[in-house]
Each structure stands twice: as structure tokens, then as C-alpha cells.
Amino acid sequence: MPITRDEVRHIARLANLEFSDEEQERFTRQLSAILDHVAHLDRLDTAAVEPTSHAGEDASPLRDDVPEPTLSTEEALANAPESARGLFKVPRVLG
Amino acid sequence: MSELTRIGARALRDRIAARAVSAVESVNAHLERAAAVDARLGAFTLIDEAGARTQAAAIDAAIARGEPAGPLAGVPIAVKDILCTRGVPTRCGSRILDGFVPPFDATAVARLRAAGAVVIGKANMDEFAMGSSTENSAYQVTRNPWDLARVPGGSSGGSAAAVAADLCPAALGTDTGGSIRQPAALCGVVGLKPTYGRVSRYGVVAFASSLDQVGPFANSVADVAVVLEAIAGHDPHDATSARRDPPRAREAEGGAQGIRIGVPKEYFAAGLDAEIAASVRAALARAERLGATVEEVSLPHTEYAIPTYYVLATAEASSNLARYDGVRYGHRAAGAETLQALYLRTRGAGFGAEVKRRIMLGTYVLSSGYYDAFYLKGQKVRTLIRRDFDAVFAKVDLLVTPTTPTPAFRIGEKTDDPLAMYLSDVYTVTVNLAGLPGLSLPCGVTGAGLPIGLQIVGRHFDEATVLRLGAALEADLGFRERRPRLPEQAAAGR
Numbered sequence: 001m002p003i004t005r006d007e008v009r010h011i012a013r014l015a016n017l018e019f020s021d022e023e024q025e026r027f028t029r030q031l032s033a034i035l036d037h038v039a040h041l042d043r044l045d046t047a048a049v050e051p052t053s054h055a056g057e058d059a060s061p062l063r064d065d066v067p068e069p070t071l072s073t074e075e076a077l078a079n080a081p082e083s084a085r086g087l088f089k090v091p092r093v094l095g
Numbered sequence: 096m097s098e099l100t101r102i103g104a105r106a107l108r109d110r111i112a113a114r115a116v117s118a119v120e121s122v123n124a125h126l127e128r129a130a131a132v133d134a135r136l137g138a139f140t141l142i143d144e145a146g147a148r149t150q151a152a153a154i155d156a157a158i159a160r161g162e163p164a165g166p167l168a169g170v171p172i173a174v175k176d177i178l179c180t181r182g183v184p185t186r187c188g189s190r191i192l193d194g195f196v197p198p199f200d201a202t203a204v205a206r207l208r209a210a211g212a213v214v215i216g217k218a219n220m221d222e223f224a225m226g227s228s229t230e231n232s233a234y235q236v237t238r239n240p241w242d243l244a245r246v247p248g249g250s251s252g253g254s255a256a257a258v259a260a261d262l263c264p265a266a267l268g269t270d271t272g273g274s275i276r277q278p279a280a281l282c283g284v285v286g287l288k289p290t291y292g293r294v295s296r297y298g299v300v301a302f303a304s305s306l307d308q309v310g311p312f313a314n315s316v317a318d319v320a321v322v323l324e325a326i327a328g329h330d331p332h333d334a335t336s337a338r339r340d341p342p343r344a345r346e347a348e349g350g351a352q353g354i355r356i357g358v359p360k361e362y363f364a365a366g367l368d369a370e371i372a373a374s375v376r377a378a379l380a381r382a383e384r385l386g387a388t389v390e391e392v393s394l395p396h397t398e399y400a401i402p403t404y405y406v407l408a409t410a411e412a413s414s415n416l417a418r419y420d421g422v423r424y425g426h427r428a429a430g431a432e433t434l435q436a437l438y439l440r441t442r443g444a445g446f447g448a449e450v451k452r453r454i455m456l457g458t459y460v461l462s463s464g465y466y467d468a469f470y471l472k473g474q475k476v477r478t479l480i481r482r483d484f485d486a487v488f489a490k491v492d493l494l495v496t497p498t499t500p501t502p503a504f505r506i507g508e509k510t511d512d513p514l515a516m517y518l519s520d521v522y523t524v525t526v527n528l529a530g531l532p533g534l535s536l537p538c539g540v541t542g543a544g545l546p547i548g549l550q551i552v553g554r555h556f557d558e559a560t561v562l563r564l565g566a567a568l569e570a571d572l573g574f575r576e577r578r579p580r581l582p583e584q585a586a587a588g589r
Contacts, residue, residue, distance in 0.1 A: 003459070011459050011462065012455065014458050015455060017439070017443060017446075017455065018443040019451075027452065030452060033513075034456060034517075037401070038402040038405065038460075038469065040399060040402050041399055041476055042472075044399065044476060046472060046475035046476060049475040049476075049479060050478055051474030051478060053474060054291075054304075054530075055306075055481070055527075056305075056337070057292060060334055063331060071198055071199075076423075079195055079198075079423065080422070080423055080424065081425075081427035090422055091431055091433055091434050092433055093433070
């Protein structure tokens with residue numbers, strides 16, 4: 001199944017990624033080849049098959065709703081590229 | 096080179112516990128070995144000399160006070176740079192995590208430390224564990240100790256190379272589609288992917304959460320079993336970690352007598368290197384002489400495993416990697432005037448080509464209009480692949496297959512062809528999709544002198560039987576006597 005340059009641009013926007021023209025061209029080609037391989041799955045009739053989302057034993061066990069120690073504000077901010085007044089600092093949100 | 100780097104984790108621990116050798120001597124011997132050879136291997140992205148000596152001195156002090164020595168007391172261990180290490184940079188092979196210093200240890204790392212192991216450094220890897228050659232690391236190339244022109248495999252290539260070259264007796268890696276077993280095979284060491292849920296994923300940088308699993312590398316099955324016992328077990332910090340006791344290392348003893356082995360015919364089909372096929376068949380004949388039975392079985396959906404894996408793993412990755420936005424940690428692009436521009440530039444500069452390719456593929460298969468055709472389809476085929484295994488494990492106890500279709504390939508050979516690289520995982524991804532335990536055991540070398548690995552796959556949470564056959568075959572095959580021919584400067588010390 002071929003994927004188009006326009007689709008690659010659309011997916012890049014959804015994924016918050018930016019590409020040069022040359023990268024767009026290469027990704028279009030490579031993703032098309034990979035999707036061709038993935039298309040092999042269409043040979044299987046799976047209409048009556050349940051999906052598997054994980055291979056674990058228990059589905060989402062819950063713990064008691066009791067507060068437990070976690071990172072301090074200082075620890076949580078220690079890796080931030082920019083912070084101020086105990087908060088993560090970012091450029092303006094609205095263009 | 097010191098003998099201490101050759102005796103393995105258990106023997107080293109026993110000498111340290113008996114105070115014949117100190118933990119500091121053990122760590123120094125391995126640091127010297129790394130200083131002598133790692134410039135040419137590139138296994139470590141970071142060697143924590145000061146931290147390792149401090150940990151070792153603390154272990155010696157505890158033993159001197161009469162406290163019991165842990166099961167890995169004074170054993171130096173390399174940790175794949177995907178596992179968080181408190182106060183020690185963790186970059187996951189990516190520029191986007193440059194500068195990140197975790198405020199906590201991954202549970203597997205914390206448990207290693209509690210067992211007395213010494214973390215001596217962070218091992219190189221493909222960026223975000225996406226790759227089969229470690230060539231996707233943003234930082235350096237790692238070379239195969241058996242042939243420096245070849246890849247060590249991946250994504251845990253640094254961990255495998257470090258153990259193969261005796262820089263440490265054991266290492267931790269992670270395995271999402273073969274990332275422990277494939278490099279173990281290509282580097283001639285033992286590597287185990289435990290059952291999904293066996294080892295906590297807390298503090299492991301997430302790639303594909305329904306497939307990722309932490310596991311050990313070592314030069315013997317018994318050493319792998321000791322590390323597994325130390326790191327396994329329920330962890331309240333990981334909702335997918337199983338409420339089961341860790342498998343005991345001594346369960347690996349007992350021999351192959353009576354084990355029923357299935358050999359899936361689909362794993363010996365076209366594309367398998369003839370020398371690898373012959374080596375695995377020869378090992379199966381030995382297993383029969385050791386008292387196991389061998390019968391051919393079928394896993395009919397094997398040919399669909401790679402496309403299923405690349406749909407599901409990339410979908411999960413595209414979601415997991417959305418968190419790298421230049422806000423809370425790691426790389427941030429300079430000069431962005433809006434938040435949207437910050438995201439685009441940070442991610443554009445911070446991720447390498449393979450990671451972007453997989454984020455794009457994963458976003459595509461999850462996107463409106465394609466979800467049912469790709470993602471849901473993949474989840475349904477995953478069910479069929481699981482059922483294949485359920486059916487054969489009603490008849491046999493273990494499966495034995497080749498770990499990889501080819502021995503180690505040349506650096507640069509597959510970097511321009513992502514699909515060819517993906518196909519090197521053809522025998523390993525099925526095991527992740529089904530959540531089973533899988534061990535790669537060295538079983539021979541090719542005519543060109545490259546290691547060959549066989550894979551042993553067991554039922555869910557039956558690592559004990561996997562390790563038992565592995566140990567019996569290992570003793571019979573005698574592979575451990577073979578060592579890589581490292582560069583001359585290193586060889587001079589041997």
C-alpha cells in the first residue's frame with residue numbers, strides 16, 4: 001500500500017515532527033515499503049478473533065488510595081531545561 | 096589481565112564473600128580491563144569509576160562488619176542506558192535525553208544493588224532500543240568483540256559486548272522484539288528475556304509497554320539465573336509486574352532428562368543460514384543424548400510475526416515517545432517563540448532517523464481511518480500467534496529454535512534498509528508478542544569464527560525449565576572455553 005507525500009506531511013503534524021523535503025521523500029519511500037510488508041496481514045481472516053492488547057496476567061490491579069512519598073518539587077524540576085517559581089517554564093502557548 | 100575478569104559472577108561473589116578477594120579489587124580489575132579495551136569496543140557510554148569504587152568499598156565494609164554478603168556481592172554489572180540510575184546520566188542512546196540525570200533507580204537496578212552488585216557503567220544501545228545492531232545510538236558505534244568490523248547486535252549491543260569482552264561478568268538489557276537474545280547470539284554470550292511481568296519495568300524508559308522486559312546477560316546460564324533471581328518479583332510501582340515469587344537459581348540444575356522439546360518447522364525455513372541450521376540441529380541431537388525428547392511442531396502464524404510486531408510496537412512507541420517535548424527533562428531546542436515550535440524543533444533535532452520512522456509508522460497505524468486496518472488487525476493476529484504457542488505447549492515443554500537467521504553482519508551493511516534490519520528479529524519477536532520467556536545460548540561458531548546462538552522458549556513463568564535445558568546443553572557443548580579474539584593490545588595481557 002503506497003503512502004503519499006501529503007499523508008507523510010499529515011502524519012508528521014500529528015506526531016509533532018518536522019522534516020526537510022529530502023527527509024519527507026525518503027520517509028515516504030521507506031514507509032511505503034514497510035506498509036507493503038504489513039499488508040501481508042490482510043491474507044488472514046480475523047473477523048472472529050479477539051484482539052490481544054497485552055501478554056500480562058492481571059488486568060490493571062488497583063492499590064489502596066493512600067498517599068505515598070513521591071519526588072519533591074526540587075527533584076522533579078532538577079532536569080527541567082527552564083523553570084521558575086516551582087514550575088516548568090515554556091514559551092507562550094497561543095501563537 | 097586479571098583472572099578475576101574471567102571467573103564469572105558466582106565464583107567472583109564466592110571469593111568476595113570468603114574475603115579472599117575484596118569488592119574493590121574486583122571492581123578495579125574490571126575497570127582496568129575496560130580501560131584497556133573499551134576505546135576500541137565502545138560498549139560503555141559512561142563508566143562510573145568513582146561511583147563503582149564507592150559502592151565496592153561499602154560492600155567490603157559491610158562484609159568486614161560481619162554482615163551477610165549478598166548473592167552478587169562485589170560483582171560488577173553493566174546496565175543498559177535505558178534503565179534509570181540515580182544520579183548517573185541516562186540517555187537511552189538519544190540526544191533528546193542528553194543531560195537527563197534520574198532522581199531514582201529503576202527497580203531492577205535497585206534490586207541489583209541490594210544484592211550487592213556494583214553498577215560500573217551504562218551500556219550503549221540503539222536509540223530508545225529501536226534497532227538490531229546498536230548502530231542507531233546517537234553517541235557511538237559498538238563493535239563485536241569477535242570481529243571489530245561487525246555489529247554486536249542490538250538493541251542491547253553494549254551490554255552483550257561488555258560481557259563477551261570480560262568488561263563485567265554480567266549485564267542488564269531490555270528485550271522488546273529480541274534486543275537481549277539477538278545481541279547475546281551475535282556476541283556469544285547467554286541472554287534471557289524473562290516472561291512478560293517477571294521483572295519490573297519501573298524506571299525503564301518505555302518503548303513498547305506491552306512487550307518490553309528487562310533481563311540479564313552473562314557468560315553462563317547459572318550466572319544468568321542468579322541475576323534473574325535478584326531482579327525478578329512483584330513491584331507495586333509496575334502494574335504489569337506479576338505477583339509471583341522469583342525463580343530460584345538452583346532450579347536451573349537438574350539436567351535435560353525427560354524434557355520434551357518441540358522444534359517449530361517454520362523457524363528452519365528459507366532465509367536461515369546453513370551453518371546456523373546445522374549447529375542448532377547438532378545441539379538438538381545432543382539434547383536427545385542427554386535424555387530429552389525432540390519432535391517437530393508447527394507455529395503456523397510465524398510469517399505474520401514481523402508485520403504484527405512492527406504495527407504494535409510502533410503504535411505503542413509513538414504514544415510513549417510523545418512525552419519528549421523539551422519541557423521537563425532532556426534536550427530543548429533554543430529560540431522557539433511558541434510552545435508548538437518548541438515541540439517541533441526539540442523533537443526534530445532530538446530524535447534520530449529510525450526513531451522518527453517508527454513514530455511516523457506508529458502514528459499512521461493509530462490514525463483515523465487506519466486504526467482498524469492496521470492496529471486492531473495487528474492485535475487480532477497477536478491473538479493467533481499466542482494461540483499457536485498455547486497449542487504446542489500442550490504437547491511439549493520447551494521450543495528450541497535458532498536465535499537469529501544470520502551471524503553478526505558488517506557495520507553499515509543494513510543501515511540503509513530498515514526492512515532488512517527488521518527481518519533479523521524474525522525468530523525472536525514472536526516470543527515477545529506471546530509474552531513468553533526466551534533464552535539465547537551460544538551453541539557454536541561459524542567457519543568464519545562468528546558465534547551462533549540457539550533460542551530456548553518456555554511456557555509463561557517457566558524460566559526454570561528454560562534454564563535447566565540451557566545449563567545441561569551448555570555443559571555438554573563446552574562453548575564457554577571459546578573466547579573472542581580481541582585486538583592485539585588486549586590479547587597481549589591474556
